[in-house]
Amino acid sequence: MNLCNLEALVPQYVRQFEAYIPSPPDDELQQMFGCSRLIRMNNNENPLGPPPAAAAFLQSFDPALVSRYPSGDCRPLRARLADYLGVTPSQVILGNGANEVIAFVIKAFCQQGDNIVTADRTFAVYEWIARFSGVDARLAPLNDFGFDEEGLLARVDSRTKLVFICNPNNPTGTWWSRDRLIRFMERLGPNHIVVLDEAYAEFMDQPDYPDGISLLSRFPNLIIFRTFSKMYALAGLRIGYLVGTEQVTDIVRKTAIVYSVNTLAQSAALAALGDQTFITATRSLVQEGQQMLAAQCAELKLPILTSDCNFAMIKLPFSDTLAYRLLMQQGYMVRTMTGFRFPGWIRVSIAGREAMQGFCTALSRLVHSRTDQSPLAKVYGVF
């Protein structure tokens, strides 16, 4: 085939879009960076591994079952989730990770010329899916590290279909209280859908942190996202979901991909859901890890943003992408925040105690080692 024709087939907004390159496997990275082991603190995973019931299920799984298709619409799991969340099964739609669910919603509501509104420094996938679907992503700057009601409202117009609020926000950990969310919903009115991404809801231990689902009867234009990747430690199985009013989910179901959630994921999620002992254990691990980081940053005089979430943001006095490379050499993989429009910051996922101790030592070594002058300056005549 002639490649020139291929170019002509591709919509402009796809042509302009740069594909995301995920990181290579650990062994490749270890070989490249010369480290004997690699601790990933870049994806906000739960270091405890899945809850015991889910782990037991996975261990006892009969491989013969994988020759059959899974439940196409995750029926047993939806029934269980509905019960757990106090909604009806048809109000729940599952996807191959919350990421897929974001795509379902954008596809269901937006066409070219429409726009979505969200913050400039938040989870990137809303903006990405919008852009490669030919939908404008309007970004309101954060205010004091949090979603800014005024900035968001100022960007909404008649072509705004969706407003994405990440609550709590990845990467800053900031969140809107129930009152603040209600005030925003009232000011916005019923003519736009508000997506509340609650990927980290299970980590939140604050009395006025809102449970979006409880507001559905008052605001039927709300959609809530949740995932099994974070608290429930099933990131590798890829499963997340949305909850909305039946009116809304009837529409989103049209663009949802059936059979996209596999058998293992459905059953493991069923086993994991609602394990309070596990949730409590994870929360206390996160709290301890946050405290260790905060203490280390205080000693190094580095600004830090901590929260109930399983990640913290740290401001470095030099380039975050350089810090990433130097930490990789020591076997720690963090997330650079330049890509989140926070140059000079890194986001660190809370890991187990030993890993946190190791990371704190590595961070301290890194900060102390960076001096103003590179040793090469003299050799190559750089002034």
Place this chain on the structure above:
Amino acid sequence: MELKVELVPERMPVVVAFAESAAKSAGLAAPETTMLALSTEELFLALCSSIPGAGITVRFQDRRYAADLLFQVPQPPDLRIFNITSRPDHETEEGLAEMGLFLASRACDQFSIRQMELGGWEIMLRKERNYPAPVQQSQPHPAVQTWQLTTSPAPDLVKQFSALIADSFAACQFPEEFTPPGRLLDKLASNEYGIILAQGEQGELAGGLIWHADEGRMVACFGPYLAAPTEPEQLTIALCEKLTEQFGRSNRLGLVLYAPQQPPVAAGFEAAGSLAIPGGTIWTGYRMLAEEFGADAAVATELMPFYTDWCSSMALARNIRAYHDDGETANGLTLFATRLNRSTGMARLTPLLVGRDAEAVLEEHLQLLDQEQFSAIYCTVDTGRPFDALLAPHLLKRGFTPRMLVPWGGTGDLIHLHRAGGSR
């Protein structure tokens, strides 16, 4: 505007008329229009003799500050004619063709050749507009304590900035295109360039920087150029961070900063080497925008010390293979994309193909550039393209020295080599 035409001499008037009307619509004055038409004539004739009868597309791009004519040639002609080396041989037709290209490059401000992503070659002739010299003198700059940053400043503030640069910095510390003010404004309007300015409480100019995002994955950045802030370090950091933020979630892989003064490390730039230009040396910094996962690199033995030193200083994860010339068959011929800037005396050679004739072709280019009094010649080799390594020993033998490393600047990392005029 676009013209499809066959490469036969009879079609030349059509092509020249196209060039003239393009130049006029871009607002070029009569002398520049004539020069562009002349270059077009020469280039077209050269192409006619190289690939007679082929169908080509001539496109016009109005850059506001310049008119570009882009000649897109589908199949590779005899690529040697693109090496704009001298020794025109008046006896043969081939010689005349080479001469034509040489003349074409003389009458325009930039002449370059590149291989297009989807096949074919594109030759660019650029003629820039002429701008009146500035009348406004730089105003005195009161000390500024607090500032606000803007990325869409009023034209008058941009003019003040242009005057600040011209008056307060040595000519070697900024690209000449940032003055006069009219040219800078047109560059910004072309959208290839952007600006970040800092203003004090009364709207007074505190400083700024300019970026240039042309093709490729890097953004070239210049500055910060400061007026008289009370906290120069803080302002430098604020400007650099704003710049980095702007490209943080983009398809660009890195920023290369050409700075009149080395910024503090908190600004986020790492030393990347230095740039020797006529009249001085510029500190260059590098800012990677993405998380990198490491790469393979092929490097000539001769460049190994430079490369490994910089990799370790920049903490780059590289599987480095020493590339040694064992006499294996390379590409048949060597081809440079040449970018000339006559007014600054700078010439940039980018190897597109490196073959067994590399040494001879390089020598021809250097002779021509010397004759034409280009005082600074730059060449890059790409660690992602093993055959580039064949070129390195010849560059070093002819007075080039490695000066700068730009990770991910090409297929792999780009090693910039410089040769100051007469340093052979």
